[in-house]
């Protein structure tokens with residue numbers, strides 16, 4: 001395990017391990033908690049739930065977000081639903097099944113103990129959210145309704161129409177605002193994290209830029225929780241909100257936090273494809289549509305008839321053909337790859353042949369338009385607005401797009417990074433998703449981390465770690481402040497002529513091509529060189545108008561893109577080093593005769609944890625993965 | 639297509655603002671209005687001018703960040719549509735669009751098309767929640783909630799906090815926003831214990847924050863991207879007599 005810290009995995013059987021751990025954790029008296037300052041960065045599902053819960057426990061919590069309101073965190077966009085194992089339905093679901101699906105869905109590149117804990121906690125999350133007033137879909141009789149999602153054969157996904165993330169986030173946000181009103185949380189919106197402050201290797205605070213005024217501030221605390229979301233905006237076009245970024249975790253990485261499996265990026269199969277060069281984002285069509293929608297392409301390559309003109313027998317329902325068991329519900333990586341291959345082979349439809357049909361005609365015929373509208377209404381309107389086509393009449397056109405990042409800062413079982421006192425929650429951490437995320441499991445993980453896990457482990461850590469208050473004139477604070485100031489100065493003063501977005505778009509195009517749905521060694525090596533060149537150009541040629549003071553959205557963007565260059569290179573390196581195909585990471589050199597991913601459990605059953613190296617190439621450490629409950633098997637959805 | 643954008647430019651609250659006109663000669667009708675602004679901003683930056691500031695993030699109509707007046711209408715001419723989901727194909731070739739920020743005392747201007755809407759958060763803080771702590775929840779199925787009831791609560795829970803209702807109201811009232819939250823929680827069994835208290839606290843805070851009172855001109859309902867019905871305002875009025 002060279003160089004990788006102890007993951008602090010629980011001993012004994014994984015079932016019930018979390019409960020046993022919690023019972024062994026040291027506690028802190030409520031009075032002492034009231035004297036301890038904590039910093040929570042991010043107000044998505046992970047951050048808002050953690051901050052609300054820690055404040056409720058009695059800590060003094062400061063919450064930072066670059067948004068103007070916690071309610072705008074990107075979690076608000078999640079559509080389809082949240083998994084939970086509630087072993088009451090007759091389809092045979094159980095905690096064990098959810099655990100097994102999570103581990104298997106992640107292609108055995110996640111920790112067994114973590115996946116088990118997630119499955120055990122899942123049911124409590126639903127109860128918690130219901131108590132907050134989250135209006136989950138209900139059956140007529142009043143009980144909670146569920147639906148099924150990609151990668152699973154049971155119906156365990158709880159949902160609130162196509163706005164599940166929104167409703168869960170509002171629940172957590174409201175809990176947070178209650179603590180603000182009670183005076184236990186100091187909320188600092190429009191604060192952008194620019195640096196992490198460490199003292200003797202322990203996380204003790206952050207430097208932020210107030211985005212209205214441009215003021216740089218130091219915030220100190222006994223522990224820092226990063227809940228800053230994912231980084232798929234490195235691809236420029238992605239399903240993430242435009243301001244999503246990697247800066248917080250990248251700055252922590254540069255201060256010593258290991259970065260795990262950066263190359264594991266989930267490409268979501270069902271997004272509205274891109275059109276114009278100025279298009280700024282890709283919009284997801286929830287995968288739950290695959291419950292009722294059938295995916296197809298014309299059998300004939302180059303067929304340019306409209307969907308209606310292509311008769312049934314000339315359509316290729318390729319997922320149903322290739323994967324009779326899972327059909328349209330095959331996991332995301334598989335569905336994405338098959339779509340891309342067929343489009344590359346000339347079967348694709350729409351502009352440039354870069355999309356496949358997602359067809360609800362059969363479902364509308366059997367169930368009626370109203371039933372479909374009730375289930376997916378807002379998605380249908382969204383599609384219509386963006387594409388200009390009516391999805392009730394013409395099949396939707398979809399294409400894979402970068403979506404969710406399974407990589408992130410390495411954390412141990414207690415969600416602590418390799419920097420003591422720095423906890424990482426939600427999408428920002430390397431989590432239980434392994435090489436591929438099962439649908440509807442990110443919301444579950446974010447809330448498990450925030451409501452249930454971090455509040456226990458942060459307390460355990462604080463109880464065992466004496467510490468004192470840090471004042472903002474400490475040399476470490478001044479140093480971090482200076483380094484943030486220097487970076488801003490560099491960007492503003494370089495006198496270049498090209499806007500930030502130009503570089504970001506170019507970086508994105510490179511990354512999707514070299515490190516997207518599929519990868520190969522040559523492309524990755526070449527990508528590394530090109531990203532380095534582009535980064536050098538950026539440093540010399542970018543133009544950031546305005547000054548350091550006052551609102552300067554271009555400066556915010558420039559700081560983020562600056563960090564994406566470093567991350568992009570780490571992703572390419574990680575993809576190059578992982579000589580196997582697993583989950584979303586598909587190395588063309590490693591595939592079976594049928595074109596399926598070929599995993600190498602002998603050499604790669606580990607988490608790759610990268611250490612930043614100021615003087616040269618980053619250093620790759622390995623945390624081996626052991627499987628006792630479930631033996632790695634080849635994923636098969638045929 | 640060709641578009642002329644008349645945009646309100648204002649450095650900050652202390653300085654006065656004015657309209658500035660920019661012509662986009664050939665922009666794709668497939669773009670959203672915000673993407674057209676991105677395109678304009680790239681031009682402005684390349685020409686060494688200050689780009690236009692506007693709020694945005696998700697660009698898919700769900701985060702509530704975006705919002706300004708397009709030809710005097712909050713979020714523009716399409717019903718049930720936030721401005722990030724407004725595509726240029728809804729406009730004619732050669733059209734002139736006037737873009738200006740939300741105007742309301744409770745929403746101080748920041749820059750150009752950006753305003754400060756934190757007063758909406760303070761309304762929620764006043765009581766827009768169920769007072770439940772983590773770890774105290776009973777089984778979610780222990781409280782059966784009929785499908786229709788859950789659906790009605792959901793319909794009001796979808797408010798994205800964009801503030802269009804306030805900006806389009808001649809009294810700058812936040813009644814629709816507050817009513818939506820009261821109706822969301824007030825229709826569910828979980829929200830019952832604090833129902834009366836919540837309603838009083840939120841309405842009181844509305845006044846303290848400088849929002850006006852409702853005079854039923856119903857503009858709020860017309861511009862709400864989530865189509866929240868103004869009937870909930872009457873519902874709220876009955877609520878405060880509880």
Ligand SMILES: Cc1cc2nc3c(=O)[nH]c(=O)nc-3n(C[C@H](O)[C@H](O)[C@H](O)COP(=O)(O)OP(=O)(O)OC[C@H]3O[C@@H](n4cnc5c(N)ncnc54)[C@H](O)[C@@H]3O)c2cc1C
Nearest residue numbers: 042043044045046075079080081193229426427440442443
């Ligand atoms: C369109 C879409 C649909 C999805 N649908 C589903 C689904 O149906 N089911 C599911 O399980 N998952 C879904 N996901 C995934 C899921 O929504 C996310 O993984 C999850 O919500 C991430 O939550 P989070 O709390 O980790 O981060 P986020 O919600 O992204 O929050 C990040 C927070 O950090 C703050 N922040 C970030 N950087 C900084 C900084 N430098 N300084 C200050 N603040 C900062 C932001 O302001 C924000 O508050 C979906 C994702 C997308 C994009």
Ligand code: SF4
Nearest residue numbers: 797798800801803862
């Ligand atoms: S009620 Fe409608 S217009 Fe008002 S803030 Fe909510 S979503 Fe926006």
Ligand code: FES
Nearest residue numbers: 695697702704722
């Ligand atoms: S940018 Fe999110 S609603 Fe418009």
